[in-house]
Amino acid sequence: MILSIETATDVCSVALHNEGQLLASFALHLPQAHGKHLASLIDKLKQELSLDLRQLSAIAVSKGPGSYTGLRIGVATAKGLCYALQKPLIAVNTLEAMAYSARQYNLIQDAWICPMIDARRMEVYCMLIDHRGKVQSPTEAKIIDKDSFSELLSERYVIFCGNGMPKCRSLLEKRERALFMDHVVPHAEAVGALAWQRFQEGAFEDVAYFEPFYLKDFIAGKPKSKINPQ
Known part of the structure; x- marks a missing residue:
């Protein structure tokens, strides 16, 4: 079984596949929802299927390109699960x-x-x-x-x-x-389907060194001051 995570755009989604067959998935179409809702979506998936995460064979994540912050959250979550569960990491191009x-x-x-x-x-x-x-x-x-x-x-x-x-x-x-x-968005269901192919090929990432595929360097905007100048 492979747990897949997708956070590259405004869509935050998770999915579980068993040998490439979709068992369940959940998604939220909310801007900047990843940090707040990703963990709860994974918990919802666990409860829906009475899943013990130790049953997983791998964790898959959408690696980018996409939102800098969204990718960071998704990859950090996937790597954390891999470390905790001692499972391999699979990365799929968004x-x-x-x-x-x-x-x-x-x-x-x-x-x-x-x-x-x-x-x-x-x-x-x-x-x-x-x-x-x-x-x-x-x-x-x-x-x-x-x-x-x-x-x-x-x-x-x-x-x-x-x-x-x-x-x-x-x-x-x-x-x-x-x-x-219209209506084609990044989704963990597709990530999981492609991840099954990579799992069969043994195409795993180095969990310690893997980074999202940002494609371009992140440029931080200058925060607007909330204090009116005197």
Whole structure:
């Protein structure tokens, strides 16, 4: 059994799989809910299934890219469980998990998937995955303009999804082969499905040294003063 954790965006979710089969999952779609609610979601999962965490074979976590704070909370929780339970850690790329979710729908044959996570202004974190689930273009931070994906869209259909997709839609929707899928969000259910594949391959992380895949350095904003200057 694998416990999976997803905290890369506003969605905070957990799931439990047994040999790749989903047993249960819980999710909250609340901004900045991870620190307050992640532990309670795991407890809810335990109670729902009368689960003893010592029964787990591994802990899986969405490694990013995504929210700096969200990723930190998810990875810290996963590593803490691994240390306490002496279980291996599995990391899954957040965008790959999103593409896995999109592929569960009836898609146009041979269409590629471009999951997008919102970054700053017209920038997104994205990757390209083919209809078989193979990565064709690795994760990158990309500024979207009217010429983005021009060559690819001249050759094949591409399905854009994720919370970064809406702000790019107006620039890309006039392309005949550009398709848009709503409601695809990072979720622990997809993380767990991919984690089972990695578990079978023995693709485990070094718990002591593993860090989230931030992709870009964190830039802290200057806090606003609550005291009016005299």
